[in-house]
Amino acid sequence: MIAQYLNDVDVPRQAEVTLKPNEVCVVLEDGKIVGSVSQTHMEVNPKVGIFAKLFGRSNPVRSFLFAFTGPHPILIQVQGVAKNGDEINCLVTVKLEITRESAPRLITFPAKGTIEVQASDVASVIEHLTQTSVLEVLRSKDANSMRTVETTEDVMFELRNRLRTLLDGHGLAFRGGYITWSASAAEQQMKNGYVLQRVQMEHDFASDKERIELDAYVASEQRKAELNARLALSNVHANETAAMTLEMERLEASANFDLKKWEQEQSLADLKANATRKSTLKDAELKNELARLEVERQRIMAEPVMEIKEKRAKQAREENAQKIQDAKDLFAEIQIGKQKRMALNQEKEKMRLEQHQQGSEKTISVLENIAANSTDPQVQLEALKQLAELRKTDVEAQKGAYKDN
Numbered sequence: 001m002i003a004q005y006l007n008d009v010d011v012p013r014q015a016e017v018t019l020k021p022n023e024v025c026v027v028l029e030d031g032k033i034v035g036s037v038s039q040t041h042m043e044v045n046p047k048v049g050i051f052a053k054l055f056g057r058s059n060p061v062r063s064f065l066f067a068f069t070g071p072h073p074i075l076i077q078v079q080g081v082a083k084n085g086d087e088i089n090c091l092v093t094v095k096l097e098i099t100r101e102s103a104p105r106l107i108t109f110p111a112k113g114t115i116e117v118q119a120s121d122v123a124s125v126i127e128h129l130t131q132t133s134v135l136e137v138l139r140s141k142d143a144n145s146m147r148t149v150e151t152t153e154d155v156m157f158e159l160r161n162r163l164r165t166l167l168d169g170h171g172l173a174f175r176g177g178y179i180t181w182s183a184s185a186a187e188q189q190m191k192n193g194y195v196l197q198r199v200q201m202e203h204d205f206a207s208d209k210e211r212i213e214l215d216a217y218v219a220s221e222q223r224k225a226e227l228n229a230r231l232a233l234s235n236v237h238a239n240e241t242a243a244m245t246l247e248m249e250r251l252e253a254s255a256n257f258d259l260k261k262w263e264q265e266q267s268l269a270d271l272k273a274n275a276t277r278k279s280t281l282k283d284a285e286l287k288n289e290l291a292r293l294e295v296e297r298q299r300i301m302a303e304p305v306m307e308i309k310e311k312r313a314k315q316a317r318e319e320n321a322q323k324i325q326d327a328k329d330l331f332a333e334i335q336i337g338k339q340k341r342m343a344l345n346q347e348k349e350k351m352r353l354e355q356h357q358q359g360s361e362k363t364i365s366v367l368e369n370i371a372a373n374s375t376d377p378q379v380q381l382e383a384l385k386q387l388a389e390l391r392k393t394d395v396e397a398q399k400g401a402y403k404d405n
Contacts, residue, residue, distance in 0.1 A: 002098070003067035003117040005110040011064060016043050024103040026065040033107065038069075038100045065110065067103050067117075071095040071175045074123050076130045078138075086143040091180040092134055094159065096122065096172045105171030125170060126163055133162045152179055180228070363390060 018041045019025055026036045073093050080088040098106065109117045137155050138146055145151055160174045167174055364387060371383040 001068070001116055001118060002070070002072050002122065003065060003103075003106050003109070005107075005115045005117075006064045006066070008062045011062075016041065022069045024067045024069060024098065024100050026067070026104050026107070028063045028065070028107070029060040031061075033104045036100050036103050065103070065106055067098050067106055067171075069098045071097045072119060072122070074119055074126065076123060076127055076134075078131050078134045080131075080135045080139065082139050082141060082143075082146075084142055086146075088135065088138050088146070090134075090146075092130060092155070092159075092177060093180065094126070094130065094163075094177040095175045096167065097175045098171060099173065102168070102171040102173060105169065108170050122170070122172065126166060129162060129166060130159060133158050147181055155179065360390060360393075 017025070019038050021039045024036055024038045025042075027034050073095055076092045076094065078088065078090050078092055082088055106117065109121060114121050134155055137151070137158050141151055156177055159177065163174055367383045367387045367390070371380045371387070
């Protein structure tokens with residue numbers, strides 16, 4: 001039994017119970033979950049106090065869900081055929097656990113009418129998905145690789161991922177498992193489980209001794225099957241570990257040999273590098289000394305030549321300065337002559353404008369008289385046109401006068 005649901009009428013008022021660390025009690029009041037407790041001593045169905053009754057409260061309708069945390073072994077028979085034709089016939093034992101936080105979700109079973117939650121009830125929930133998931137992993141293996149440690153780990157990893165949502169919705173958690181490949185042991189475990197379930201469902205007090213013996217026998221067989229499965233996996237794992245250890249020793253010996261060889265080669269290379277570096281340093285020092293002596297010799301020989309070059313450079317600078325001064329003086333004289341010519345041109349332009357102004361004024365006077373005194377409209381119009389043209393000419397002449405060229 002994994003859990004049992006009790007109604008209010010099945011629990012006496014003010015009954016006390018002591019919950020062990022592996023037991024959880026979920027309390028419901030008026031159909032609502034109010035809490036879950038574990039590892040405590042409590043009054044299961046207390047009465048409402050006097051003060052609560054004064055304020056109109058009454059005893060709620062309570063119900064209780066007692067659960068064992070486990071882990072609970074759930075047996076699933078898996079049968080099929082691999083891709084290469086090998087038969088798949090094994091018993092998958094999945095260990096499920098209940099926590100105080102997840103226990104309220106076990107109410108899913110009583111909600112569907114299951115008052116006493118047995119291992120077979122949980123198996124019926126996860127059976128199809130478990131068989132599908134296991135076969136998906138095993139169909140790609142052959143008969144030998146199915147029984148390896150890696151395959152068992154792959155199967156359990158796949159079950160953990162595929163069953164997480166389904167188990168979480170029913171208040172259960174995946175805690176591991178193993179595979180039994182012995183057909184006789186698997187069938188015997190399934191048979192014992194069915195017999196135990198039948199005895200428990202009969203509720204015959206005369207069969208309590210038989211039920212207890214079967215319960216102990218089933219637990220013993222499950223433990224034996226688990227140990228055999230672990231022993232088989234341990235043997236495979238031991239063989240693989242021995243082979244791996246031998247390979248590691250071989251690799252380590254090879255690595256040590258390579259390391260010694262590399263150290264000798266590196267030591268020889270360091271000696272060669274030191275000798276080359278010392279030879280290079282000596283050559284560099286010799287070349288440096290020769291270069292210093294050559295520079296000193298050239299300096300001594302070049303002293304008279306340097307004095308002559310300095311005198312010539314000084315004379316060239318003086319001649320260049322004299323040429324620059326002469327060019328400045330010539331430029332100043334040219335600027336003075338240019339200013340004189342510009343002043344003369346401006347004076348001539350002024351005289352020309354005055355003469356033009358005087359002539360223009362006389363012409364304007366004559367045209368104004370003609371326009372004022374003539375009786376012929378054509379003559380007056382022509383005089384006005386001539387007068388306008390003359391004004392335009394005067395304006396343009398004024399614009400172009402006194403320009404600094």
